[in-house]
Amino acid sequence: MAIVLPPESGDLDVKAIATAFVEARKSNTALTEFPGGFIPDTLDLGYAIQAEEIKQWDDEVVAWKVGGVPPELREKYQETRLAGPVMKKTLFKVEDGGHVKLPVFGGGCSAIEVEFVMELGDLSDLPAEGVTVEQAIGAIDRVYMGYENASSPLTIGNDFGPLGPISDFGLNNGVIVGPELVDWTPEKILSQGVTTTINGSEVHKGNPKPGLDGPFGAVKFLIEFLKKNNYDTSAGVLVSTGVVTGVHIASAGDKAEISYDGQCSFSVELVDVSDL
Known part of the structure; x- marks a missing residue:
């Protein structure tokens, strides 16, 4: 089904819209439409x-999620990927066999998304644009098994193409950094x-897709994004590089088991933020 976007505008009250999203997250209040009724007419807006x-939120950015622009909207926006900030208080760590309770917005939207998380080195010597995939791979210091806690108070956040995620913290409420994948190579990552498994049923088994240069293309995108927007590019930036086993709509109470075959496993339980 084609994505039907809400009306667009280039004349929006940026501060008021940001405040609406921030307050909705703080109060766990569902938003049934984009604040003000109009979505931005550009990704930059x-x-x-x-x-x-980010300015209004009382926390610091310690990582970023990278997601995809729906294929049918890539020509319109002239972009294939999008980014969103991950805050320190919602960065979780888990060991092999561990379990994490993840806060989701009960009245909004949530999904279970398994991803690789990559830690980057110092990016200062890389160009602001035209970063190659080889340079992106060379910028990766460590690779972790991980998970994006995809959740937003915006009930139909995924119906707005890339503008829903971009305008609301990337539609995320945190990232899990799992065990490290040691002695990694690009080939090992793509074949991992x-x-x-969700609520006892296996929903997907697979490995990272190589399209658009896979997770390394996500790293390339983020490096250029950080430089364009004057965000921190010192060593230690974490990036959740995109779904491996698909986007699975979920809600508070759902449980998932994630297995990086032959490497590690961990489990998650989605819990309404009001209950934590």
């Missing part, structure tokens, strides 16, 4: 809202099997 949210 969406990122301006995101930057204002991953299995996701």
Whole structure:
């Protein structure tokens, strides 16, 4: 089904929209429409809202999620990927066999998304644009098994193409950094099997897709994004590089088992933020 976007506008109150998203997250209040009824008419305007949210949020950015722009909207926006900030208080760590309770917005939207998380080195010597995939791979210091806690108070956040995620913290409420994948190579990452089981039923088994240069293309995108927007590029930036076993709509009470075949496993339980 084609994505039907809400009306667009280039004349939006960036601060008011950001405040609406921030307050909705703080109060766990569902938003059934984009604040004000109009979505930004450009990705840059969406990122301006995101930057204002970061200013208003009482926490620091310690990681980023990278997601995809729906294929049918890539020509319109002239972009294949999008980014959103991950805050320190919602960065979780888990060991092999561990379990994490993840806060989700009960009245909003949530999904179970298994991803690789990559830690980057110092990016200062890389160009602001035109980063190659080889340079992106060379910038990766460590690779972890991980998970994006995809959740937002915006009930139909995924119906707005890339502007929903961009304008609301990337539609995320945190990232899990799992065990490290030691002695990694690009080939090992692309061939790593991953299995996701939700509420006792296996929903997907697969490995990272190489399209658009896979997770390394996500790293390339983020490096250029950080430089364009004057965000921190010192060593230690974490990036959740995109879904491996698909996007699975979920809600508070759902449980998932994630297995990086032959490497590690961990489990998660989605819990309404009001209950934590």
